[in-house]
Amino acid sequence: MNDLAQSATPTPGAATDTALPVLESRGVGKTFRQGPQEVVVLRAVDLTIGQGERVAIVGASGSGKSTLLHCLGGLERPSSGQVLWAGQDPMRLSERERGLLRNRKLGFVYQFHHLLAEFTALENVAMPLLIGKLRPAEARERAAAVLARVGLDHRLTHKPSELSGGERQRAAVARALVTRPDCVLADEPTGNLDRHTATDVYEMMLELNAEQGTSLVIVTHDTDLAARADQIWRLDYGVLSRAAA
Numbered sequence: 001m002n003d004l005a006q007s008a009t010p011t012p013g014a015a016t017d018t019a020l021p022v023l024e025s026r027g028v029g030k031t032f033r034q035g036p037q038e039v040v041v042l043r044a045v046d047l048t049i050g051q052g053e054r055v056a057i058v059g060a061s062g063s064g065k066s067t068l069l070h071c072l073g074g075l076e077r078p079s080s081g082q083v084l085w086a087g088q089d090p091m092r093l094s095e096r097e098r099g100l101l102r103n104r105k106l107g108f109v110y111q112f113h114h115l116l117a118e119f120t121a122l123e124n125v126a127m128p129l130l131i132g133k134l135r136p137a138e139a140r141e142r143a144a145a146v147l148a149r150v151g152l153d154h155r156l157t158h159k160p161s162e163l164s165g166g167e168r169q170r171a172a173v174a175r176a177l178v179t180r181p182d183c184v185l186a187d188e189p190t191g192n193l194d195r196h197t198a199t200d201v202y203e204m205m206l207e208l209n210a211e212q213g214t215s216l217v218i219v220t221h222d223t224d225l226a227a228r229a230d231q232i233w234r235l236d237y238g239v240l241s242r243a244a245a
């Protein structure tokens with residue numbers, strides 16, 4: 001193990017230095033193999049996300065945006081380079097340890113809400129807290145408070161099929177933020193909504209992130225929405241470069 005890897009790999013779950021970037025990719029490359037073919041999707045991507053920073057990633061379809069989010073979120077193993085969560089390489093942990101740390105440190109929002117159909121909004125939002133072993137009564141209380149914050153206090157007992165598209169995304173945002181993660185990774189979170197609702201949900205995410213001091217990495221096709229972030233990056237055939245604000 002080299003010095004860098006050693007210094008970047010504290011004990012799993014140990015408290016980490018808050019001065020470190022919340023999330024970092026260092027020279028991350030990703031190549032998928034499909035039989036004899038190699039698909040190079042990310043090329044030496046460097047990205048540093050500080051505490052509370054809001055970063056937008058834009059790029060054409062197929063440029064590698066979702067793959068980058070998956071690498072940042074420890075859902076996909078980089079083929080080269082390293083992802084660090086507050087200085088810690090999640091790929092050095094066991095899958096179970098990585099899952100627990102991910103649940104604590106990161107929140108995810110997708111284009112389609114991914115709420116569980118058989119559970120109410122309240123139960124869906126409480127789920128990450130229950131996974132984190134919080135007492136059920138406290139989990140429900142915190143979930144209800146976050147749902148109220150996203151304007152869904154009148155929809156706690158509704159199942160996803162009983163919510164509108166915008167309400168479902170609000171619930172998904174509440175679920176991502178309920179654990180007070182260091183960073184939310186959002187993949188086209190408003191891509192399935194009409195313009196007005198998309199702007200509403202996006203603004204709510206920016207507000208909530210600012211309130212909680214949570215960092216936000218948001219993939220969007222919408223350059224108007226991207227322009228509200230602190231940093232805008234463009235992926236082009238897997239190469240990440242700073243885009244003009």
Ligand SMILES: Nc1ncnc2c1ncn2[C@@H]1O[C@H](COP(=O)(O)OP(=O)(O)OP(=O)(O)O)[C@@H](O)[C@H]1O
Binds near residue numbers: 033041066068
């Ligand atoms: N598991 C995989 N195996 C092989 N190729 C893959 C795999 N996952 C993604 N790819 C390829 O990687 C490229 C980038 O995919 P990715 O989903 O990251 O793009 P994207 O920029 O998010 O696209 P979109 O905006 O359309 O969602 C695509 O060409 C895709 O086909």
